[in-house]
Amino acid sequence: MGDTDRKLFVLDTNILLHEPFAIFSFQEHDVVIPMTVLEELDRIKDSKRDVARDARVAIRALEALFKDATPDEISEGIPISRDKGSTGHIAILADFELQETIKAFADKAGDNRILNATLYLQNKRAPREVILVTKDINMRLRAKGAGVRFVEDYRSDQLIDDVQYLTKGFQQIEGDFWSNVDQVESKNLAGRTYHTLAREPFEPTYLNQYVIDDDSDFVGRVAQVDADSITLQDLSRERLMHRxxxxxxxxxxxxxxxxxxxxxxxxxxxxxxxxxxxxxxxxxxxxxxxxxxxxxxxxxxxxxxxxxxxxxxxxxxxxxxxxxxxxxxxxxxxxxxxxxxxxxxxxxxxxxxxxxxxxxxxxxxxxxxxxxxxxxxxxxxxxxxxxxxxxxxxxxxxxxxxxxxxxxxxxxxxxxxxxxxxxxxxxxxxxxxxxxxxxxxxxxxxxxxxxxxxxxxx
Structure with missing residues (x-):
């Protein structure tokens, strides 16, 4: 685990509880699991909390990786994956031995031991980037205050950057819907009316997305999406409101x-x-x-x-x-x-x-x-x-x-x-x-x- 181009990620317990297979998200970088994390997973797996199952899944995933490794290989690091494109390694750090070498925090509470481990690696592996990954906001604040240079949230499960960009399931067109339409092809099928229009003005658009406007009674629902066109099922606003x-x-x-x-x-x-x-x-x-x-x-x-x-x-x-x-x-x-x-x-x-x-x-x-x-x-x-x-x-x-x-x-x-x-x-x-x-x-x-x-x- 000595390549300075690769980042070194230290995972907090809550990452493995949130996503038990999170270790496989770091295929091109190195991952360190502090012993404290394993101890916390061990306590949680036998509890009656709803995250106990996730703790057991994470433990089984780690056991599958390390089952044939020697103690020296576990501390030095083994490949995360056998895939050709994967260059990352994973290791377990015996952080309880670090109390003599680094004393950022004197007590032995779980969070403090993980912070001590991160600071130890940061000093030992310089100039490599050592990054603490945790979903605990307060832990991120404490880490920065203690001198950890790089602290991040786990974001590989994030599909959007901000919840304001989340699709609402409908589009609201300004003014009258039909005043913005240049070309339309309408047809009736089984008592339903469908309009085929150019796709570009409606981007981004999805199946079953509703389209409404400000001024008229138009309500439509996207029934089909093609390369250049979309087909809207015409739904009467008055009929919908009286359903x-x-x-x-x-x-x-x-x-x-x-x-x-x-x-x-x-x-x-x-x-x-x-x-x-x-x-x-x-x-x-x-x-x-x-x-x-x-x-x-x-x-x-x-x-x-x-x-x-x-x-x-x-x-x-x-x-x-x-x-x-x-x-x-x-x-x-x-x-x-x-x-x-x-x-x-x-x-x-x-x-x-x-x-x-x-x-x-x-x-x-x-x-x-x-x-x-x-x-x-x-x-x-x-x-x-x-x-x-x-x-x-x-x-x-x-x-x-x-x-x-x-x-x-x-x-x-x-x-x-x-x-x-x-x-x-x-x-x-x-x-x-x-x-x-x-x-x-x-x-x-x-x-x-x-x-x-x-x-x-x-």
Whole structure:
């Protein structure tokens, strides 16, 4: 590991918890894993935390790399990959031996030992670039304060640089839509109207992206994308605004577009983003009840969400799995009550609807390994999930299943995620060209004037 052209990356524990195979992202550079990181992974792998599985995956990946290496090779470094293009090496540093050589921090807490190891390597390997990679913002600040010259976040999982560039699922054209169109070819197929136009004015454009304008009633959805042209399905704004699902009608055009996607049988995945109170859960649940009870399109409705401290807390709650999940799914039960608030007996209505629609409240931990057929799946609070967790859930969906993923990127509770590395952001970017998915960002807060004011001014 002596080539001065290659960078030397020191990985913090949270990198391997966030992405267990992160070591393979540094194929052309060298990686050092401090012994402290292995000790922390060892403590976490046996815990009841939701990252325990990721810790075990990371440990297995490291074991597969080092299983035939001698102690000297482990400390000196072995090739990360056997690929011809890979020149990087990976080593384990016995950082507990460094207390005598470098004393930036006197105590032996995990973070401090990792910082000591980075400073030791920085001095020993000069003039090579030694870079500490961590997702902990405070760790990055402490490292810079201690004299670590290069500190970075882990960015290989980042598909966009800033969340403001995340596609919203619709384009808003200034003025009147038709005044900007020079040439159009229109046709009717099975009672639907399609317009084929030049692609360039709509770039960037994606399948199932909506197109709206400021002045007229035009609403379209991208049905086909070719090299030089796009085909829009013409959707009447008036018809969309008067569409009903479980006696709910849209309050704005953004909700109307979301409801259109939720009720479309050709769309298997709907991603709803937006501020608190924009109607994400309400619309999803109304569409689920409408299609399950009125149209018999699904056998059941499965409602789930990420529960950050599920390992420690769920066992202490009384009752069955569903009863344990109810505190976390209060947002959904509140929405159910809101949909039936005018019924003669709300409580009786809720019990009848839950039985009739076969609504099941499930923990995300028990989704793994299942195959979900003919179900409407509502995955709430997606912003707290990693990309690998999102993949685990979506790959469970079998024939006849529709999944709705909703979340608010301004309300991330996870220690390891930011708006640009959230699984919700990852999913929006990865599925934008998939013909069976639609993504809508709901603008505006419709919960109450109080909620709207709070969203804008606090």
């Amino acid at each position: 009903r699902a479980w006696d709910i009608t849209p309050k704005n055009i953004y909700q109307a577009m979301a409801l259109d996607a939720l009720l479309d049988p050709d769309i298997d995945l709907v991603i709803l983003t937006g501020a608190a109170g924009s109607g994400k859960t309400l619309l999803a649940l109304a569409a689920a009840l409408e299609q399950n009870i009125e149209k018999n399109m699904f056998d059941k409705i499965i409602v789930t969400r990420n529960t950050p401290d599920i390992g420690e807390s769920i066992g202490f709650l009384p009752g069955s799995e569903e009863e344990k999940m109810l505190p976390w799914l209060a947002a959904v039960t509140d929405t159910l009550e809101a949909l039936h608030k005018n019924d003669h007996c709300t409580e009786g209505s809720l019990k009848y609807i839950c039985d009739k629609a076969n609504i099941q409240f499930k923990s995300i931990n028990f989704i793994r390994g299942r195959s979900i057929q003919n179900a409407f799946v509502l995955l709430d609070e997606c912003q707290n999930l990693t990309a690998s967790q999102i993949k685990t859930i979506i790959t469970r969906c079998g024939e006849g299943t529709k999944i709705v993923c909703s979340g608010n990127l301004a309300q991330i509770d996870s220690h390891y995620l930011t708006p640009v590395t959230s699984g919700l952001t990852y999913m929006v970017e990865r599925f934008k060209n998939f013909e069976g998915s639609a993504n809508i960002h709901l603008n505006g807060v419709v919960r109450s004037r109080l909620a709207e004011y709070a969203e804008e001014n606090l």
